[in-house]
Amino acid sequence: MKKFFFFNKFKYIFFIxxxxxxxxxxxxxxxxxxxxxTYVERMINQHGFCxxxxxxxVNFILTNFxxxxxxxxxxxxxxxxxxxxxxxxxxxxxxxxxxxxLNFYDENLFILKKNYNIDLNEYKLMNxxxxxxxxxx
Amino acid sequence: MIEILQIFVQLLIFIxxxxxxxxxxxxxxxxIHYKSDFFYFFFNIIFLSNILLFTSFFSxxxxxxxxxxxxxxxxxxxxxxxxxxxxxxxxxxLLIKLAFIFSNLFLFFEIASNLTIGWDGLSIWLNKANNFxxxxxxxxxxxxxxxxxxxxxxxxxxxxxxxxxYLGRLFIVYVYLVTIFLFSSLLTGHKNFAKLLVIFFLxxxxxxxxxxxxxDILIFSILSALSILFILPYLNKKLKKNYNYFFFLIxxxxxxxxxxxxCVFYTIFIILLLLIDNNLSNLQKFLLLIVGLLNISFQxxxxxxxxxxxxFQTPLNIEVxxxxxxxxxxxxxxxxxxxxxxxxxxxxxxxxxxGFSSFLIYLIYKQKIKLQNFYIIFFLLNMSxxxxxxxxxxxxxxxxxxxxxxxxMFQTSGFYLVLLMLLINKKKIKIS
Numbered sequence: 001m002k003k004f005f006f007f008n009k010f011k012y013i014f015f016i017x018x019x020x021x022x023x024x025x026x027x028x029x030x031x032x033x034x035x036x037x038t039y040v041e042r043m044i045n046q047h048g049f050c051x052x053x054x055x056x057x058v059n060f061i062l063t064n065f066x067x068x069x070x071x072x073x074x075x076x077x078x079x080x081x082x083x084x085x086x087x088x089x090x091x092x093x094x095x096x097x098x099x100x101x102l103n104f105y106d107e108n109l110f111i112l113k114k115n116y117n118i119d120l121n122e123y124k125l126m127n128x129x130x131x132x133x134x135x136x137x
Numbered sequence: 138m139i140e141i142l143q144i145f146v147q148l149l150i151f152i153x154x155x156x157x158x159x160x161x162x163x164x165x166x167x168x169i170h171y172k173s174d175f176f177y178f179f180f181n182i183i184f185l186s187n188i189l190l191f192t193s194f195f196s197x198x199x200x201x202x203x204x205x206x207x208x209x210x211x212x213x214x215x216x217x218x219x220x221x222x223x224x225x226x227x228x229x230x231l232l233i234k235l236a237f238i239f240s241n242l243f244l245f246f247e248i249a250s251n252l253t254i255g256w257d258g259l260s261i262w263l264n265k266a267n268n269f270x271x272x273x274x275x276x277x278x279x280x281x282x283x284x285x286x287x288x289x290x291x292x293x294x295x296x297x298x299x300x301x302x303y304l305g306r307l308f309i310v311y312v313y314l315v316t317i318f319l320f321s322s323l324l325t326g327h328k329n330f331a332k333l334l335v336i337f338f339l340x341x342x343x344x345x346x347x348x349x350x351x352x353d354i355l356i357f358s359i360l361s362a363l364s365i366l367f368i369l370p371y372l373n374k375k376l377k378k379n380y381n382y383f384f385f386l387i388x389x390x391x392x393x394x395x396x397x398x399x400c401v402f403y404t405i406f407i408i409l410l411l412l413i414d415n416n417l418s419n420l421q422k423f424l425l426l427i428v429g430l431l432n433i434s435f436q437x438x439x440x441x442x443x444x445x446x447x448x449f450q451t452p453l454n455i456e457v458x459x460x461x462x463x464x465x466x467x468x469x470x471x472x473x474x475x476x477x478x479x480x481x482x483x484x485x486x487x488x489x490x491x492g493f494s495s496f497l498i499y500l501i502y503k504q505k506i507k508l509q510n511f512y513i514i515f516f517l518l519n520m521s522x523x524x525x526x527x528x529x530x531x532x533x534x535x536x537x538x539x540x541x542x543x544x545x546m547f548q549t550s551g552f553y554l555v556l557l558m559l560l561i562n563k564k565k566i567k568i569s
Binding site: 045 | 244338
């Protein structure tokens with residue numbers, strides 16, 4: 001028993017370091033997070049629903065409106081990396097018939113017309129969530 | 138719960154697929170000089186990566202490829218089942234083995250929970266991985282960026298049960314941890330507790346959470362492992378002029394240029410270092426030079442001639458180059474900021490500071506650690522490369538430094554960590 005409780009200074013350091021590694025990687029909260037949230041929920045947590053990369057909104061439109069043909073033209077008005085690479089089966093709709101606008105505000109209308117040659121009057125609004133929109137031609 | 142199980146399965150797959158075909162059971166006479174199992178893991182990673190590099194140029198179905206590899210390895214496993222079972226059960230180095238498994242799980246769960254992918258990861262590497270995941274090959278990419286990391290990502294992503302993107306990325310972390318544990322095998326005459334302390338210390342300071350989806354950690358791992366291969370003949374005289382050691386060396390060098398653009402330069406540096414290595418025969422040096430040059434030329438040929446695009450992101454502009462070198466004020470300005478940002482990278486990624494400190498301490502005790510000047514030459518070449526890149530850049534210098542220099546410093550920092558192990562062995566740095 002005495003032997004069991006005998007720890008030299010070095011072994012103390014080792015165990016402290018091991019628990020630091022546990023805490024450094026947030027092991028227990030990670031396990032809880034994976035257990036309690038689905039992959040999509042965790043992705044939305046990291047990449048936002050309708051902010052930043054807006055993974056959540058694009059995922060919502062692709063699953064609910066474009067489930068058979070995951071083809072759309074996505075424009076994000078925030079300076080962030082392209083979110084479409086997060087969807088392995090996503091295809092760019094060069095005809096711009098399915099249009100997803102992310103972080104879009106009225107002042108961006110001019111940019112939409114000038115840079116992308118898109119007139120929203122030609123489209124029908126299919127879905128809206130805060131500053132994210134899905135239009136169909 | 139199913140995702141947690143899948144992560145365990147993924148780790149088992151990685152361990153299984155990287156324990157064969159090269160290990161002490163299958164090649165006992167050839168591989169007897171490598172004392173640690175982590176060498177076998179690393180050699181098999183290199184071997185597998187070379188197979189994947191080859192198949193990336195063709196449209197080979199990932200399921201068939203994976204099935205074929207696993208089937209072959211399974212036959213070897215069945216053949217050596219008894220010996221493998223004994224090896225698993227033996228208590229020798231049990232602590233290190235358990236620490237390896239737990240470290241993998243800790244980091245795998247961290248990635249599964251924190252699914253962020255950085256800007257380059259999303260816009261470059263995941264795009265490429267998507268291309269391979271959807272059954273296309275290298276020639277469908279039409280990009281100047283190399284592709285090996287993305288191909289491996291897609292390979293393990295496709296061959297996971299849940300087919301979630303991050304499951305493929307876990308392999309990069311696995312490679313990284315094999316390298317970190319490889320360092321511990323260099324520590325001779327130390328107890329396992331001491332080795333684990335060093336391992337945890339290295340993981341603390343080198344595992345960078347904001348590089349998820351990037352290739353830098355893979356470069357860090359391969360350069361670290363290469364630096365270990367460099368000194369093996371000094372630690373074990375039986376490896377001198379040994380052909381199996383050379384075989385793995387050449388396979389590692391073969392991979393480098395296909396990970397990221399700057400690795401073309403690292404490959405050239407490594408080849409230059411090996412050309413002055415006394416442990417290699419002239420024939421080996423000749424073979425090395427030929428393989429290295431053919432490999433780089435092949436890559437340049439595809440990008441420049443086949444894809445007809447620039448080899449590097451920003452082409453070398455001769456006018457800018459001369460203007461920057463001849464304009465003393467601009468030259469001093471750039472050198473000043475490059476130096477400042479190099480120091481900044483020490484704080485951003487502490488492993489860079491640890492690597493450089495090890496290098497500086499090594500310089501003090503150079504006479505007592507009898508190595509050829511590999512690390513000094515590599516340091517000079519690497520620093521020249523960094524200064525030259527940023528002096529000649531056509532992009533705004535501050536922006537360019539802010540976005541990339543820390544990662545360049547991180548990539549090569551692992552190369553000097555081997556010196557830390559040698560210093561610990563020589564008791565110039567005491568850990569217990």
